[in-house]
Each structure stands twice: as C-alpha cells, then as structure tokens.
Amino acid sequence: MSDFTLYLTLGLEHIADLQAYDHMLFIISLCAIFQLKDWRKLLLLVTAFTIGHSITLALAVLDLLIVDQDLVEKLIPITIIITCLSNVILALRKSVQTNVWLHYSFALFFGLIHGLGFANYLKSLLMGMVNLTIPLFSFNLGIEIGQLLIVAGYFLLYFFLTKVISIQHRNWVITVSAIIALISLNLVLN
Numbered sequence: 001m002s003d004f005t006l007y008l009t010l011g012l013e014h015i016a017d018l019q020a021y022d023h024m025l026f027i028i029s030l031c032a033i034f035q036l037k038d039w040r041k042l043l044l045l046v047t048a049f050t051i052g053h054s055i056t057l058a059l060a061v062l063d064l065l066i067v068d069q070d071l072v073e074k075l076i077p078i079t080i081i082i083t084c085l086s087n088v089i090l091a092l093r094k095s096v097q098t099n100v101w102l103h104y105s106f107a108l109f110f111g112l113i114h115g116l117g118f119a120n121y122l123k124s125l126l127m128g129m130v131n132l133t134i135p136l137f138s139f140n141l142g143i144e145i146g147q148l149l150i151v152a153g154y155f156l157l158y159f160f161l162t163k164v165i166s167i168q169h170r171n172w173v174i175t176v177s178a179i180i181a182l183i184s185l186n187l188v189l190n
Contacts, residue, residue, distance in 0.1 A: 007134070007135040007138035011144075011146065013142075024150055025183060025184060026114065028154055029177060030049065030107060032084070032173050033103075039155065048107040048108045050147065052111020052115060053112065056113070056119070060119030069120060074188060083110070085181065087174075122136075122139055
C-alpha cells in the first residue's frame with residue numbers, strides 16, 4: 001500500500017471513528033441550516049472547514065504551532081454549540097437564509113481549532129518521516145471524503161424526514177441543532 005493510500009485511508013477512518021464523534025456532530029451542525037437544494041453551498045462550506053483544519057494540522061505536525069490539547073478538546077464542542085445556536089437563531093427569525101460568507105468564515109475559523117484536535121493523532125503516525133507532504137495531503141483528503149459521506153448520509157435522512165414525513169425545515173433545524181448542542185454541552189462539562 002502506498003503512503004498516499006495509507007494516509008487517505010487513515011483520514012477516512014479517523015473521521016468515521018465513532019469514538020471521535022465530535023467531528024461528525026460539527027459537520028451535521030453545519031448541514032442543519034441548509035436544504036437539499038443548497039448542496040453546492042454546503043460542499044463549499046465543508047471544504048472551507050477542511051482548509052481551516054488542514055492549515056493548523058500541518059502547522060502542528062511540523063511543530064510550528066503548539067497548543068494545550070486539553071484546551072483544544074474544550075474548544076471543539078464550544079465551536080459546535082456556537083454553530084448550533086447560530087442555526088437556532090436563524091430558524092427562529094423565520095428566515096433560515098444564511099449569510100453564506102459569514103458561514104464560510106466561521107467554518108474556516110472553527111476548522112483551525114478542529115485541526116489542532118487531529119494534530120496529536122497524525123503527529124504520532126508521522127514521527128520520523130522526512131517528507132510529510134503526501135501523508136498530510138492524503139490524510140486531509142481522507143477527512144474531506146469522510147465529511148462528504150457524512151453530508152450525504154445527513155441529506156438522505158433529511159430528505160426522508162422532510163419529504164416523506166413532512167417535517168418543516170425550520171423545525172428540523174431547531175431540533176437537530178438543539179440535540180447536537182446538548183450533546184456538545186455534555187462534552188464541554190465532562
């Protein structure tokens with residue numbers, strides 16, 4: 001197996017790890033405000049998030065950025081809660097139309113924080129490697145593919161519940177965001 005395939009697989013597995021579900025929660029909280037017709041905007045949003053976490057992941061792996069891991073582990077669920085609160089506020093305004101550039105900025109900024117959460121894991125895998133370009137790129141690509149699979153799964157559920165069972169989008173946004181915020185609050189408190 002080539003280094004590219006190995007690290008691509010590791011990135012995909014890392015995002016799919018149910019023990020590290022905070023990342024899945026964040027991706028779903030990003031999705032919650034969007035409808036199926038907005039899938040292109042959402043893909044760009046997820047990519048903005050990937051760019052953010054790729055930057056800090058690379059900086060941390062190269063030892064150019066060192067941050068207290070306990071602080072990062074508290075900040076990650078806080079970013080999820082902020083995203084969920086933003087979703088609820090937009091839904092309660094009866095206008096879930098979003099300022100896409102504001103969402104992209106938040107996703108990019110929050111991606112910087114989430115990238116630090118991946119850093120120790122990847123750093124331990126890359127110890128002693130001379131060329132980090134391929135492993136970093138393929139690991140991040142694996143994470144991006146995993147995120148897009150989460151988005152696809154989310155929209156399958158969204159489609160079923162909103163079209164088949166007729167849940168209104170506004171109610172869906174509030175419910176999903178509230179559930180994710182409560183789970184994330186538990187992560188902050190523990």
